[in-house]
Amino acid sequence: MSTTQAASPNVAAPGWHIWVPCVGMALCSWLSFVDRQVLNILAPTIIKDTGLTNQDFTAATSFFFLTYTLGNPVWGTVIDYIGLRKGMLLAVAVWTAASMAHSWMGSFVGFALARAVLGIGEGGTFPGGLRTAVETLPPAKRARGIALSFSGGTIGAVMMPLLLGPLAISYGWRNAFLFTGALGIAWMLIWAAIARPPFLPATTSKPQKAMWPNFGERRVWSLILSYALPAISPGPVLTILALYLGQGLHLTQAQVNNVVWVPPLTWGIGYFFWGWAADKFATTNRRPIGMFLVLCAASLTLGFATWTTSPTIAIALISFSTFIGGGFQMVALKAGSFAFPREQAAMMTGIASGSWSLVNFILLNAIGAGFAIWGWQIIPGTNWLNQRHWEAIFWLIAVLPSIGIAGWYVLSRGDEQKAQGRRPMA
Numbered sequence: 001m002s003t004t005q006a007a008s009p010n011v012a013a014p015g016w017h018i019w020v021p022c023v024g025m026a027l028c029s030w031l032s033f034v035d036r037q038v039l040n041i042l043a044p045t046i047i048k049d050t051g052l053t054n055q056d057f058t059a060a061t062s063f064f065f066l067t068y069t070l071g072n073p074v075w076g077t078v079i080d081y082i083g084l085r086k087g088m089l090l091a092v093a094v095w096t097a098a099s100m101a102h103s104w105m106g107s108f109v110g111f112a113l114a115r116a117v118l119g120i121g122e123g124g125t126f127p128g129g130l131r132t133a134v135e136t137l138p139p140a141k142r143a144r145g146i147a148l149s150f151s152g153g154t155i156g157a158v159m160m161p162l163l164l165g166p167l168a169i170s171y172g173w174r175n176a177f178l179f180t181g182a183l184g185i186a187w188m189l190i191w192a193a194i195a196r197p198p199f200l201p202a203t204t205s206k207p208q209k210a211m212w213p214n215f216g217e218r219r220v221w222s223l224i225l226s227y228a229l230p231a232i233s234p235g236p237v238l239t240i241l242a243l244y245l246g247q248g249l250h251l252t253q254a255q256v257n258n259v260v261w262v263p264p265l266t267w268g269i270g271y272f273f274w275g276w277a278a279d280k281f282a283t284t285n286r287r288p289i290g291m292f293l294v295l296c297a298a299s300l301t302l303g304f305a306t307w308t309t310s311p312t313i314a315i316a317l318i319s320f321s322t323f324i325g326g327g328f329q330m331v332a333l334k335a336g337s338f339a340f341p342r343e344q345a346a347m348m349t350g351i352a353s354g355s356w357s358l359v360n361f362i363l364l365n366a367i368g369a370g371f372a373i374w375g376w377q378i379i380p381g382t383n384w385l386n387q388r389h390w391e392a393i394f395w396l397i398a399v400l401p402s403i404g405i406a407g408w409y410v411l412s413r414g415d416e417q418k419a420q421g422r423r424p425m426a
Contacts, residue, residue: 018136020199021084022148024191025129028088030152031187032125033264034159035099035118035180036064039111042173043242044253049173054243054385055368056108061239062371064115064122065361069354071123073213076350079127080211080343084135085195088128089188095121096184103177119357126150126353127346130333134345135201140279143334147275150329151268159261211344213351219339220351222411226335228355229404230295231328233302233321233397234267235360236367240385240393241318248390249311259315266319270326277327278334286338287412291331296402298324303398306391321398328401335412359400367393 039046039061047057079087098117105111129149137145194200213220241260245251251259282288302321305314333352340348362379365371370381384393 017198019145019148020194021132021136022129022145024194024199025088025125025132025149026152026155027187027190028092028152029125029129029150030155030159031092031180031183032095032122033153033155034183035095036122037238037264038099038176038180039102039115042176044246044256045173050106052108052111054247055383057111057243058239058364058368058385059371060108060111060115062115062361062364062368063112064119065235065357065364067116067119068123068357069119069361071120072127072352072354072357073123073347073350075124076127076347076354077212079124079131079346084128084131084200085191088124088191088195091121091124091128092184092188092191093121096181096188097121099184100178100181103174123350123354123357125153127350130349131346132200134342136199140283142337143275143279143330144272146333147271147330151271153264153268155264155268211347213347218411219336222408223332223336223339223348223352224355225404225407225411226292226332227329227352227404228359229407230292230299230401231325231332231356232359232363232400232404233299233325234263235356236363236393236397237263237302237318237322239360239364243385244390245311247388248306249309249314251311255311259311262315263319263322267322267326270323271330273323274327274330278330282331282334286335288331288335289409292328292405292408295324295327295331296405299328299401300398303391303395306394324401363397363400367396 043057046052047054052060075087075091078090095118098114098121101114101117102111105114130146133142133145133149215221241263242256245256245260246253277291278288282291299321301317305317305321308314308317329352333349336348336352337345361371365379366382367384368381368386369383370377371379382389382392
């Protein structure tokens with residue numbers, strides 16, 4: 001593959017400058033999760049105001065994951081091809097408009113449409129974050145750079161109930177969505193200022209033509225199985241958390257706002273802890289089997305969250321689950337970086353994040369009423385959400401990581417020797 005190389009391909013600038021773009025992408029992922037989670041956190045209020053059912057709400061929310069599935073690999077290819085500066089400005093412009101549009105919606109169709117467009121735009125977040133770390137940091141710091149770029153999302157999910165929750169209570173949930181639009185415009189101004197030298201290199205590794213994922217390759221499926229199922233917990237957990245706390249543990253909206261930020265916080269802590277662990281213990285390990293086994297064992301603790309009526313214990317177990325989910329993300333991306341060249345960094349992340357989103361879409365519809373198109377039942381539903389079968393839902397989420405890693409173990413054995421001949425993201 002022919003590429004145009006930067007004069008200094010591993011770093012954009014010396015000293016502290018190399019971290020500035022990752023901080024900018026942390027703000028971007030912060031914004032993405034503020035826009036994503038505002039609907040989920042205000043679910044009890046919105047459902048009461050609009051008359052939607054639990055299954056209406058989760059079905060509408062699931063459209064975000066469907067389009068996010070498509071948006072991730074598309075934006076990954078686009079960002080690799082047109083560059084970080086233009087690609088991220090375009091992506092954030094799309095999702096900022098979609099987030100503001102939620103304020104005008106009041107029906108299932110309206111919310112589903114707004115969530116769908118939001119998912120398309122937000123698909124650029126993680127591909128852009130990993131591409132930023134690859135372009136600006138040397139390999140020994142890269143997992144921590146990825147953790148920093150991704151961590152803003154969890155900080156956003158932490159701050160959202162503390163920031164927009166009271167705003168929605170005081171001024172209405174519709175104004176909360178308008179406020180997110182102002183945040184999006186502010187980020188675009190910041191990115192326009194820092195997405196240039198000396199923070200980003202003037203030229204970068206770039207394919208001469210757009211490269212799309214090849215789903216006939218074992219390395220693609222190894223990446224999907226190590227990421228999509230193992231790292232699944234934060235997606236459905238944060239989507240249904242407010243519903244479970246309100247309906248399963250009978251907390252009020254104000255009480256939900258006081259505790260719902262904890263699982264996103266531990267998700268972010270998981271990024272940094274496991275990013276450090278991956279850099280230290282899996283620096284050159286293409287198959288970090290031991291780390292994956294530890295994470296699989298730890299992920300099973302989520303199933304016990306519904307065995308208690310104590311909100312404190314339940315939140316602790318749920319939070320530990322999101323901490324482990326962040327670990328799966330960091331370790332899977334570290335291992336995947338050995339199988340994909342540097343100029344496909346954003347595409348690789350798009351594959352991982354897009355497949356994760358697809359599993360979320362399937363799972364949320366499976367625990368609800370299912371998903372049908374023109375009368376054809378594409379995804380069968382269990383109605384567990386409306387029937388409030390919380391234990392079954394949580395145990396399903398708890399065992400999915402072990403299934404994914406078992407599949408990765410089989411596929412990655414066949415791909416390991418092929419990877420020896422590929423140029424990693426150095």
